[in-house]
Amino acid sequence: MALDNLISLNLAAADLTKLDQAILAIETVLVGKTINLTPEERQQYGSIAEQNKLFVNKVKNLMDQFPQYVPNFLDKAEFARDFVAREQVEQRLNKLSSLTEQLSDTKVLLDHDNYQNAITFYRNLKYLSGENVPGTNVIYEDMRQFFVTITPTATPQDPPKDTP
Secondary structure (H helix, E strand, C coil): CCCCCCCCCCCCHHHHHHHHHHHHHHHHHHCCCCCCCCHHHHHHHCCCCHHHHHHHHHHHHHHHHCHHHCCCCCCHHHHHHHHHHHHHHHHHHHHHHHHHHHHHHHHHHHHHHHHHHHHHHHHHHHHHHHCCCCCHHHHHHHHHHHHCCCCCCCCCCCCCCCCC
16 A cells, blocks of 8 residues: 555445436436537637626616616516526536535545555566566566657757667
């Protein structure tokens, strides 16, 4: 076991089933209600900063207080629906973002632990292979491929290295 095991996690099959069912339930509710933007569209529309959210909130309040000043070409009812839906989505998105961050951070630690253990195993095989322990050379050579360093290719102006 690695000396720096940062996390130990065991998700039971029942836990995974519950998580998968909850995710499926969320996906099912959102079918046909959400949009998937392309990267270009995401950049085009961007997101509004906190200052602009405050502006939108202020306008919503003022439109409710002074409906006589809302231009007749502006669909106030659609604005109100979008406003409510944005708040509803944002609340859930914040919760899901928190969970996503927790899962991502947990995965980072699990990846770190796995990699450290894999390196320890590799180093041990390298040592055993160097000591000619029977059966270890083949395993070491198979794993060594992950640590081959590639030298930069010679440019046409450079002579090959083995040329006198």
